[in-house]
Amino acid sequence: MIQKRIALSLLSVLLFVGMLFTTVPEHSTVSAAVSYEGLENTINTIMADSRMRAASSSVTVRKASTGEIIYQKQGDKGITPASTLKILTAAAALETLGENYRFTTDVLTNGKVTNGILDGNLYLRGTGDPTLLKKDFDDFASKLAILGVKRISGNLVGDDTWFDTIRLSPGIDKNDESYYYAAQISALTVSPNTDYDAGTVIVDAKPAARGKVAKVMLTPETGVVRVVNRSKTVPKGTKNTLKIERQYGTNNIMITGNVPVGSAGRKEWITVSNPTAYALDIFKKSLLAKGINFDPSSKVLRGKTLEESKILVTKNSMPLKSLMRPFMKLSNNSHAEVLAKAMGKMKYGDGSWNAGLRVMRDYAESVGLDVNEWLFEDASGMSHANKVTSAQLTELLYQVRTAPWYGSFAQGLPVAGAPDRFIGGTLRNRMKTGTAKGNVIAKTGSLTNVSALAGYAQTKDGETLIFSVLTQDHKSSTIPILDRIATAITNSTIK
Numbered sequence: 491m492i493q494k495r496i497a498l499s500l501l502s503v504l505l506f507v508g509m510l511f512t513t514v515p516e517h518s519t520v521s522a523a524v525s526y527e528g529l530e531n532t533i534n535t536i537m538a539d540s541r542m543r544a545a546s547s548s549v550t551v552r553k554a555s556t557g558e559i560i561y562q563k564q565g566d567k568g569i570t571p572a573s574t575l576k577i578l579t580a581a582a583a584l585e586t587l588g589e590n591y592r593f594t595t596d597v598l599t600n601g602k603v604t605n606g607i608l609d610g611n612l613y614l615r616g617t618g619d620p621t622l623l624k625k626d627f628d629d630f631a632s633k634l635a636i637l638g639v640k641r642i643s644g645n646l647v648g649d650d651t652w653f654d655t656i657r658l659s660p661g662i663d664k665n666d667e668s669y670y671y672a673a674q675i676s677a678l679t680v681s682p683n684t685d686y687d688a689g690t691v692i693v694d695a696k697p698a699a700r701g702k703v704a705k706v707m708l709t710p711e712t713g714v715v716r717v718v719n720r721s722k723t724v725p726k727g728t729k730n731t732l733k734i735e736r737q738y739g740t741n742n743i744m745i746t747g748n749v750p751v752g753s754a755g756r757k758e759w760i761t762v763s764n765p766t767a768y769a770l771d772i773f774k775k776s777l778l779a780k781g782i783n784f785d786p787s788s789k790v791l792r793g794k795t796l797e798e799s800k801i802l803v804t805k806n807s808m809p810l811k812s813l814m815r816p817f818m819k820l821s822n823n824s825h826a827e828v829l830a831k832a833m834g835k836m837k838y839g840d841g842s843w844n845a846g847l848r849v850m851r852d853y854a855e856s857v858g859l860d861v862n863e864w865l866f867e868d869a870s871g872m873s874h875a876n877k878v879t880s881a882q883l884t885e886l887l888y889q890v891r892t893a894p895w896y897g898s899f900a901q902g903l904p905v906a907g908a909p910d911r912f913i914g915g916t917l918r919n920r921m922k923t924g925t926a927k928g929n930v931i932a933k934t935g936s937l938t939n940v941s942a943l944a945g946y947a948q949t950k951d952g953e954t955l956i957f958s959v960l961t962q963d964h965k966s967s968t969i970p971i972l973d974r975i976a977t978a979i980t981n982s983t984i985k
Contacts, residue, residue: 526560529982533561536974545964548880551979554946554954557888559881568865568877569960572935573821574942575871575878577886578864580818580902582853583829584895586837589811593619593832595678597630598799599644606640613795614773615649616678618828618841619807620688621816623681624710624772626805631776633803642777643785647793648770652677653831653841657765660843661873668735670759672872673824675831677841679765680772682709686816688824689765691715693734695745696755697723704732704749714762714771715741724748734758766792811895814902818933819915823870830869843868857889871935880958883944887956903945906930906976921973925950925980932957932976939964943972947979955979 529551536542537549548569551561559565583591594617601610614630616622657674658667666672673689682692692709704721721732731747734756741763749755762768770790777784807813817825827843834845837852846869855861865877890896904915907927911918916934921927932945944958959975961968 526982526984529978529984530561532978532982533563533975536971536978537563539971541964541966541968542961542971544966545961545968547959547961547968549959549975550880550884550957552884552888552956554888554891554956557885559884560955562881565881566863566879568863568879569942570874570876570937570940570962571866571871571878571883571944571960572876572937572940572942573823573871574883574933574935574944574958574960575866575869575876576818576821576826577883577933577944578850578854578866579826579829579869580814580899581886581890581893582850583810583833584814584899585853585856585893586833586849587810587829589809589895589898591810591832593617593621593807595619595622595626595805595807596801597634597803598795598801600796600799601644603638606638608639608642608644611644611647611796611799612642613647613649613793613799614678614770615652615795616676616769617652617835618675618677618679618832619805620679620822620825620828621681621686621807621813622679622688622769622805623684624776627680627769627773627776628779629805630773630803631780631782634777634782635780637802639782641783641785642788645789645791645793646770646774646777646784647791647795648678648766649793649795650676650678650766651794652835656843659827659868659870659872661868661875664738666872667738668758668760670761671823673761674763674765675824675827676765676769677831678769679824680710680769682759684816685820686822686825687759688828689768690759690761691768692757693717693743693745693760694755694757695719695721695732695734695749697749697751697753699723700725700751704745704755706745710772711775712762712768712771714764714768715743715760717743717745719745721745722748724750726751726753730756732756734760736760736763739763811898814898815912818902819904819912821916821934823872826870827868854886857886859885859889872937874937874940878960880944880960883958883960884956887944887946887958900931900946903931903933906932920969921977924977926973926977929980930976935960936969941968941972943976947976949979950981950983953984 548567550565598613670687695704830846833849835841838845904917906921908914929948935942
């Protein structure tokens, strides 16, 4: 993963993050102090905007040093949190799995290699690693070749039994299933690049000769999906109406519409139905490319690794503390759901959503949150049925500051106005100027008619405040209002 550093804003970011890592004392929830009256008045003025008056909202601001609430408006009202729910998911995962937790992927066999022939099955066993790339399968194949494997007499078996077989979390609309933010979850999957959108393939359609269908490239190349190309290359200057989506319930990728000559075409991250089959397909291609062939009777199938099997090759993922960056900065939904199932597997021996969400509730209760104020049916925030209050969300952001893994948590949060994707994340194009730039470190959330922002902001005189602004049911976007509130905090001087 490329993690560039932006010299101009990095110093302020590092200073702010350093302040975030300081230990804080126990708190008591006290009403707003007189010294914060100016900030209170400013936020009230912002809240009077017609867009906020038309929406349902919940707003809370706390002192990071004590947890004292210094501003609140409908702080106990349950609002759909969207991706700010990932704050709870990240905290629970760091607490339950540990910041050095790594996903493991194994290649095993129940046979022996004799004269270049592996007489038995070859197993690919996963535990949910969302960062597996094609090059990792190439490495597996290279290592098998070094071990002398030239032919496999048995089957190629994908073992995804670490998790259950339910692939989609509740609340995923069928119209979303084509797209990267609604990828299917499996213990064995592939990501197309280092954004690590597991379970997707990049489909890049570009103009060809006039009158011809678009040229299509898949990354990685896979035979699991079938491209149905009904597009047409049209004259330069014509409107680009190209559309790429997966046909519901199939692995047919439908490409329709017009692509103008000279245009960039269109690129989409399209989900794959059955990520396990996808991983096996990529692995088999890697094996064949290294000169490792299969007997004509060999099959590619899903199954459980036989107990007598021995590990030939193992890959461990990056530690969880490093995964926090692509997960939180880019708000990766599949990472959230994988972590939920991984937590369920570790604590309850059950790689399911029910077990994973139970762990998240256990964690919330363990740090003193009111679990009755947290309603959620996934770990990513995709469901509109999820509800939480701004008071509870800011309480969580206060509590995590004393955790030993807090540094890993905080460095995963997007930084306002920082242009690098792996620093600014989903805030890289927001609050790009003024006092908010580099001084707001927060998780974003966005669904249809839902906008949220929750995190930390530093005032002009160097105090860190915790804030959460949750909105739903709005007719016009409230994102500018959320940013104005965060900016108001950074503009404030506490007297």
